Amino acid sequence: MDALANRIRESLLALLLEHGDSYVSGEEISQRVNCSRTAIWKHIEELRKEGYQIEARPRSGYRLVYRPDRVAPEEIKPELHTRRFGKEIRYWRQVASTQPLAHEWAREGAAEGSLVITEEQTQGRGRLGRIWHSPPYSGIWMSLVLRPAIPLTQAPQLTLMASVAVTRALRRVTGLDIRIKWPNDLLIDGKKICGILTELRGEQDQVQYVVLGMGINVNVTPDFWPEELKGKGTSLAIAGGRTYRRVELITAILKELEGIYEGFLTHGFEPIRILWEEYAAMLGTTIRAHTPHGEVTGEAIGLDPTGALILRQGDTKIPIFSSDIDV
Amino acid sequence: MDALANRIRESLLALLLEHGDSYVSGEEISQRVNCSRTAIWKHIEELRKEGYQIEARPRSGYRLVYRPDRVAPEEIKPELHTRRFGKEIRYWRQVASTQPLAHEWAREGAAEGSLVITEEQTQGRGRLGRIWHSPPYSGIWMSLVLRPAIPLTQAPQLTLMASVAVTRALRRVTGLDIRIKWPNDLLIDGKKICGILTELRGEQDQVQYVVLGMGINVNVTPDFWPEELKGKGTSLAIAGGRTYRRVELITAILKELEGIYEGFLTHGFEPIRILWEEYAAMLGTTIRAHTPHGEVTGEAIGLDPTGALILRQGDTKIPIFSSDIDV
Structure with missing residues (x-):
């Protein structure tokens, strides 16, 4: 769909929403959206195909009866209160994975905050190439392009930054007790509800761009998960006993991420580190990590100033990097 | 050209070279190369189009009279004595830049040591997106895919590793006094003959793959360089007063790189650091660097254990990262 059609559809939907249960005339739509009544009719037909129920009554006009839970730009943008994050969106009903699409867009010059989002991934991936199950219309499967002017050494902090921001946004909207499991998972009651995957392109010792992938159940x-994953994963709906409008969560996440990210660029990692420890799932517990120097077991006591996890063995404190652990 | 045609051409050329000034019969070629005399004739025609002069004499056979200086796989492979580097080659007469082609190949799963090489780049690039002039048939414009299992923090050491290896190979073949200018240039008499560009893809804190780009005059x-670059760049031919066979240099570089790289993976950065300081152009001189905390001027005294350049200001030693300097 081209940019003009997108804008018309966004305005049309906004107008129908604004009128709530009352009808809005074809005449008024035509004037406000600034296109012909025939064109309006075509866009209404398109919306119906997407699952919107729009009632048409002679001499009264149109009325929105049912709005499907979609994560299309025309649903996200009216509720988005960010400066840059999510201002440019590429949306598909189904893709293999949003990550390579975001990489491609970044290589083409995507602005910071550009978002790739889909209703369904057929080959979603987690850390170390593991499969991430991403069923249609029931999760948030998205990838955000960032262009931080930071050295490569700081890049792993972005995963921790995103964990904090997503946790805060999901807590605010759902009220659920969401916790961070180092390095890149969010949990409820010890079960996974979200994975964050940070991929990047670098030149010499600088970051060129980052693709921040998020998968949220x-x-x-x-009944969705295959037998071997039952008991390991959960969803906000299972934990909260209700369904959630994904667009509300997405706009809350983008808003929170933008603020936390800008704070990170200005004030560095220290404020993130403090927030992270507040939400951490694993502090005080015993962790086993596979390091290049052998297996290390110790009590997780916090993050060091660079973002490494500190394991305590008696009086010794050992920093662990995410590549070292095999969860 | 497909893989079979490549192999035939490689065998054919090897056979002609083996016979030196004497003729080799079509019959013998056909048997040794294992294809029909008609096919042989077609391959001879193709080679002639590439600039090879091959004399054909009735009842005597074929004789190689002139061999153009090309960097095609059939020229490189017979002289290559590596285990993995350069075993897979993608070659073009002209490309915009070898770097994006190597990235694409790496994403498709290129093995470690896969090489993209060309006779001419129309949009060659250096550090920070600067133009790198890459005229036809007169330089080495190539990109090598590496897959080191190292954390992102160590990735900048690969540029220093490559600088050392290329310096050693070029010194051995040419006998010229080649020096390293931190972070990524090689010089003769203070003028640039080579630039090295390390780009990478990372996931969380690990390197997924590296593309090591090299441009060597x-x-x-x-007369090739534009007016504003005259006096800044030079070539091995200008410095040495003779031309060099590029294939000899390429195979020497790949061999040296493979050895130094494997040493780096096994023994770490320390041996590289020592060699680097031996070849460094700038130690003992005053350097000005633009850091996030302001401009720093000091005497370059060496590399720290991570690969940062150490500037001395009185009793203070300041580590400088390549992103900090604006040469």
Whole structure:
């Protein structure tokens, strides 16, 4: 769909929403959206195909009866209160994975905050190439392009930064007790509801761009997961006993991420480190990590100033990097 | 050209070279190369189009009279004595830049040591997106895919590793006094003959793959450079007063790189650091660097254990990262 059609559809939908239960005339739509009544009719037909129920009554006009839970730009943008994050969106009903699409867009010059989002991934991936199950219309499967002017050495802090921001946004909207499991998972009651995957392109010792991938189980139902994953994963809906509108979560996440990210660029990692420890799932517990120098077991006590996890063995403190652990 | 045609051409050329000034019969070629005399004739025609002069005499056979200086796989492979580097080659007469082609190949799964090489780049690039002039048939314009299992923090050491290896190979073949200018240039008499560009893809804190780009002015003539670059760049031919066979340099570089790289993976950065300081152009001189905390001027005294350049200001030693300097 081209940019003009997108804008018309966004305005049309906004106008229908604004009128709530009352009808809005074809005449008024035509004037406000600034296109012909025939064109309006075509866009209404397109929206119906996407699952919107729009009632048409002679001499009264149109009325929105049912709005499907979609994560299309025309749903996200009216509720988005960010400066840059999510201002440019590429949306698909189904893709293999949003990560390579975001990489491609970044190589083409995508602005910071550009977002790739889809209703369904057929080959979603987690850390170390593991499969991430991403069923249709029931989760948030998205990738955000960032262009931080930071050295490569600081890049792993972005995963921790994103964990904090997503945790805060999901807590605010759902009220659920969401916790961070180092390095890149969010949990409820010890079960996974979100994975964050940070990939990047670098030149010499600088970051060129980052693709921040997020997979969030929103309204995924228990019967969805294959047998071997049952008991390991959960969703906001399972934990909260209700479904959630994904667009509300997405706009909350983008808003929170933008603020936390800008704070990170200005004030560095220290404020993130403090927030991270507040939400951490694993502090005080015993962790086993596979390091290049052998297996290390110790009590997780916090993050060091660079973002490494500190394991305590008696009086010794050992920093662990995410590549070292095999969860 | 497909893989079979490549192999035939490689065998054919090897056979002609083996016979030196004497003729080799079509019959013998056909048997040794294992294809029909008609096919042989077609391959001879193709080679002639590439600039090879091959004399054909009735009842005597074929004889190689002139061999153009090309960097095609059939020229490189017979002289290559590596285990993995350069075993897979993608070759073009002209490309915009070898770097994006190597990235694409790496994303498709290119093995470690896969090489993209070309006779001419129309949009060659250096550090920070600067133009790198890459005229036809007169330089080495190539990109090597590496897959080191190292954390992102160590990635900048690969540029220093490559500088050392290329310096050693070029010194051995040419006998010229080649020096390293931190972070990524090689010089003769203070003028640039080679630039090295390390780009990478990372996931969380690990390197997924590296593309090591090298641009080397071999037989480039002084009139080639635009006016503003005259006096800044030079070539091996200008410095040595003779031309060099590029294939000899390429195979020497790949061999040296493979050895130094494997040493780096096994023994770490320390041996590289020592060699680097031996070849450094700038130690003992005053350097000005632009850091995030302001401009720093000091005497370059060496590399720290991570590969940062150490500037001395009185009793203070300040580590400088390549992103900090604006040469």
